[in-house]
Amino acid sequence: MNYGKALPIAEKFKDAISPYCDRVEIAGSVRRHRADVGDIEIVCIPKFETYEVSDGLFTKLKTTYNRGFIKIVDSMNILKGDAENGKYMMRYSGRAEIKFDIFVACKENWGYQFAIRTGSAKFSHLVLALGWSKKGFRGHEGFLYSRDDYEKIDGKLVLMKDAKIVPLYEEIDLFNLIGMDFVEPENRNL
Secondary structure (H helix, E strand, O other), X not given: OEHHHHHHHHHHHHHHHHHHEEEEEEEHHHHOOOOEOOEEEEEEEEOEOOOOOOOOOOXXXXXXXXXXXXXXXXXXXXXXXEOOOOEEEEEEEOOOEEEEEEEEOOOOOHXXXXXXXXXXXXXXXXXXXXXXXXXXXXEEOOEEEEHHHEEEEOOEEEEOOOOXXXXXXXXXXXXXXXXXXXXXXXXXXX
C-alpha cells in the first residue's frame, strides 16, 4: 500500500485507541515516510483498570488493560496475538486491507520499543542491536538488560531472576546508551 493510503488508516487507528492509552505512536515504515508500506506498526502504553475479562484474546491474562483498548483490538481481524508479551498482529479491513502490528510497551521500555519498531529492520539489527551488544547489553522480551544479568546454564545464557531492566524512556536514551547521535526516522532506511 502506498504511504498516502496507509497514513490515514494508521492515524485513524491511533486516534481510536488514544483515549485508552497513556501514550500511542505510529512507528515502522509509516513513521519513516516510506513510499511503500507493508504494514502499520503501532507502539502504545495502554491505560490500566482492574477487572477480569471473560472472553477474547486477553482472557488468559485476567488483564488489567483498559476495556476500550481491549474492545478495539479484539474487534480487529486477529491473525495472531501474544497478550503476555504485548505483541498483536491483525488485519484491518476497510476500503483497503493492511496488516497491523501493535506493540504494547511501558514507560521503562518505551524508547527501546519505539526505536526498534520504527526500524528499518536492518537499521534495528545492524545499528541499534549491534550498538547495544558492543556496549554490553542484550535485548530480552521487549526490554534491554546488562550482559551481567545473564548466567550460563547448560551452555545457554539465561536471564537471572534478580535482573534489572535498563530503563529507556525515550528513543534518545537508546541512542545515548550506544554512543550515537540521534538519527531521524526518515534516515533509518538501510
